[in-house]
Amino acid sequence: MYNHILVPVDASPEAENAVGHAVHLADEIGADIHALYVAGDRSTDDSADRMGSKRGDRALDGATERADEHGVPTQTAVAEGDPAETIVDYAGEINADLIVMGTHGRDGVNRLFNGSVAERVGRRVSIPVMSIRLDDAGQSVNSPLEAQRIAREKLERAGHDDAVIESPSQQRTSWVVRASDDCGEYNVHINSVSGRAKVVHVG
Template sequence: MYQDVLIPTDGSDGTRQSIMHGLTIANRFEATIHALSIVPEGPLGTLQNEAATPAAHRAVERVAAEAARDGIEATTGVEQGVPHEAILEYAADHDIDLIVMGTQGRTGLDRVLVGSVTERVVRMADVPVVTVRLTDEIRIDDAEDAERIARDALTADAESGESDALTVVEEPQRISAVWIVALETDTRPVQVHVDALSGKARIETRDE
């Protein structure tokens, strides 16, 4: 039924549920996930800053990582334009069968933008649109707490043995309700993903 599922994401907490929902649908129908992030132009352009484009790339890469872990094919895209127009144009250009979107962002401003964009896509899309609302409470909302959980996870990892030598590479970032904690040992970098809803940690990469 669905071969190509589009998940627009801005990296905010409100998109976490839509990402999980979209991945579940894609897994069920063996569909390809399209992760798309829009850097707004026009009337919304004044709300952006120079960090907007890197943040958009991090948002879609997060979806791709989730898809890869579940064995789901994924493609990513970052576009510029009026968000709902860019989403609809992408859907038409890539023969999208289903769009899965969140309805609530991380901040008051996110709620206005994400809600407004979703509403327009629902009204104007030629394909089905599934809207998913964030209903869980964010438990881990502080970067220091995320770092502590990441360190604890590495300490508990039987193969690690490196927890005392861990150094934070950069400030932990929260993307789609997941903290990305980049650490470095004396010999290699380590990345830990901490779920901001459950507090669970996963050692995502261990590059030699």
Template sequence: MYQDILIPTDGSDGTRQSITHGLTIADRFDATIHALSIVPEGPLGTLQTDEAIPAAERAVERVETEATREGVDAVTAVEQGVPHEEILAYVDEHGIDMIVMGTQGRTGLDRVLVGSVTERVVRMADVPIVTVRLTDDLRIEDADEAERIARKTAEQEGYSEISVREDPHRTSASWIVPLETDSGPVHVHVDALTSEARLASGTETT
């Protein structure tokens, strides 16, 4: 029934639940996930900053990582433009059967933008849309706390001489903490909702 499912993502907290729902649906129907992140541009000018494109790339790579872990095929794309227009254009160009997206960001501008984009897509799209409301509260909002958990996890796995290679960053409610250890570089993914942590390879870029 569904072969290609689109998950628009900006890496904000509000996209976490939509990623989970999208992957569940894709696994059920043996579908391909399309992760799309958009660097917004509009009539008032671009919202792009030097960090905007790398952040968008990390957002879609995060979905790809989650999809790979679940055994779901994934395609990623980063576009620039008016968000709802780019989403609808992607749907048409790639034969998308379903869209799964969040209804809100967490606060401020993020909340306004995500909600506004979703409203427009729901009104204008010709394919089924699953909207997911953010309900979970973050437990870890501080990079220092994420670093502490990451160090402890690495120590429990037998690593020593642990130092932080880069500042932790967060996408889709998970902290990514790059560490240097006696055995080489590793990444620790810390779930900001559950505080659970897992080790990934040192070359992972999410």
């Protein structure tokens, strides 16, 4: 399904939440994680550079620790530049086949990855981009019928009312529901503990 999952990080709760989603998915399917911290353009303020460096170290160390807990192979990188452009370029360099991004909305002044960055990345890459919001919530999912119901609701909210849904596949900590319509094919990933669901366009 996926081999190389790219996760941009910035030491925020939203990014840490995205790392958790990416690690669980990678653990289930045998993929590896690439954690990327984008430092932005170099500042003339040395104190700002030091703060950015510490934030990057903290973000990358946190991602590595989460992955190590599950035995997921991890690589880390730091880059400078425009966040969206840098993420897109790095995804190409590592042959990523999925990008998982935590989103903050558009009101965070000091936060590097906001909703608009995720949208720009999504428009420029040909691989799926999974946007994870911190306030995504749900409930435990214990049956295929419940997984299908959640997948149907998620697809309808995404505008895929006529999607044909296949029987769910149960992984260790999630359900994967395949679906398709005239616009393409999708995998709906549903966390079996929280009920959180994400639609990924796969073809």
